[in-house]
Amino acid sequence: xxxxxxxxxxxxxxxxxxxxxxxxxxxxxxxxxxxxxxxxxxxxxxxxxxxxxxxxxxxxxxxxxxxxxxxxxxxxxxxxxxxxxxxxxxxxxxxxxxxxxxxxxxxxxxxxxxxxxxxxxxxxxxxxxxxxxxxxxxxxxxxxxxxxxxxxxxxxxxxxxxxxxxxxxxxxxxxxxxxxxxxxxxxxxxxxxxxxxxxxxxxxxxxxxxxxxxxxxx
Ligand code: DC
Numbered sequence: 001x002x003x004x005x006x007x008x009x010x011x012x013x014x015x016x017x018x019x020x021x022x023x024x025x026x027x028x029x030x031x032x033x034x035x036x037x038x039x040x041x042x043x044x045x046x047x048x049x050x051x052x053x054x055x056x057x058x059x060x061x062x063x064x065x066x067x068x069x070x071x072x073x074x075x076x077x078x079x080x081x082x083x084x085x086x087x088x089x090x091x092x093x094x095x096x097x098x099x100x101x102x103x104x105x106x107x108x109x110x111x112x113x114x115x116x117x118x119x120x121x122x123x124x125x126x127x128x129x130x131x132x133x134x135x136x137x138x139x140x141x142x143x144x145x146x147x148x149x150x151x152x153x154x155x156x157x158x159x160x161x162x163x164x165x166x167x168x169x170x171x172x173x174x175x176x177x178x179x180x181x182x183x184x185x186x187x188x189x190x191x192x193x194x195x196x197x198x199x200x201x202x203x204x205x206x207x208x209x210x211x212x213x214x215x216x217x218x
Contacts, residue, residue, distance in 0.1 A: 001026070001120045002135075003215070004128035007142035008177050008188065009092070010149030012204045013124040016142065019208040020122045022071070024215070029066065029115055030073055031125035031132070032095065034108045036086035037064045037077045039094030049097030056103045064108075066115065089157055089164060089172070096176045099126075100183035109186075126180050129191035138215055139194040142207065146174055148200045 003020060005013045014030055021028035039049055041062055047054045065076040074083045085091070098104050105127075112132050116123060123132065129139035144152075150170035157164050180188040190196060195214060199207050 001137050002116050002133050003122040003138040003140070003211075004133050004136040004191070004194075005122065005124040005140045005142055005211075006126055006128050006130070006188065006191070006194065007140075008144075008146075008149065008180065009173050010153045011142045011144045012152070012199050012207060013142050015204045016208045016211065017122045017124040019204070020211060020215075023208070023212060024120070024122075026120040026122055027068070027115070028073060029112060029121055029123045031108065031112050031123055031128065033073065033075045033083075033086060034064050034066070034111065035099040035104070036091055036095040037075050037082055038062065038098045038104055038108070039091050039096075040082055040086050041077055042098055043091060043094050049094040050100075052101045052103070055098055055101050059103055059107055064111070066111075087160070089162060089169075092176060093172065096179045100179065100185070102185050105185055126188035127186040129194050130189060131186040134191070138211075139191050140211055140214075141190040141194040141196045143196065143198055144200040146170060146177065149173055 005017050007013050017028050041058060042049045042055055045058065047058060063078050067074045067076065074081055075086060109132050112123060116133055129136055147170060150166060150173050153173065154164060154166045154169045197207055197210055
């Protein structure tokens with residue numbers, strides 16, 4: 001069984017996917033983390049994330065591994081655990097930019113499909129229901145107003161001690177929404193057969209409850 005959760009940044013996809021993974025005892029794959037790792041590598045190498053040829057050249061020497069420690073997903077970039085560093089705010093834009101590069105997407109999607117084929121899993125991302133797993137048994141599209149998403153991301157970042165300004169976060173999220181929905185290849189969009197949930201006015205536990213009731217009804 002595969003569950004696809006797509007939607008824009010900050011809608012609560014990863015939190016809800018973790019709840020489903022724990023409740024149903026299935027693997028959780030945060031696909032955004034993989035694009036973040038590629039973005040981090042470009043950032044460290046001083047490569048512009050929009051420079052497709054340069055990022056493409058970097059790819060054959062880039063190894064991204066996903067591992068689980070006590071049920072928590074870890075991301076390794078060329079053997080180094082980068083799970084914390086990929087979450088830094090400035091890496092988000094790098095991730096969004098490199099994710100628009102065709103070669104990057106093909107490499108990541110191949111790895112994601114292999115993981116999903118091996119085991120029952122819940123994957124969150126932007127193109128899971130539309131492109132990575134078009135035959136997933138369950139597809140959800142989770143969204144929320146941009147101001148609410150910015151507030152959540154702000155609280156998350158400040159809780160980790162990262163200095164940030166709410167209005168900057170909202171502007172950056174809106175820019176990423178634009179980037180992710182307007183790229184040529186596998187952009188963020190709602191799959192025709194996805195169940196849409198708006199989390200603006202409901203808690204993440206309620207979102208998880210709604211998803212679980214759909215899953216258990218089937
Ligand atoms: O979910 P996230 O914010 O960690 O994702 C970071 C970026 O990666 C996001 O801006 C777009 C890209 N991404 C993607 O293009 N496809 C996915 N399946 C997951 C993420």
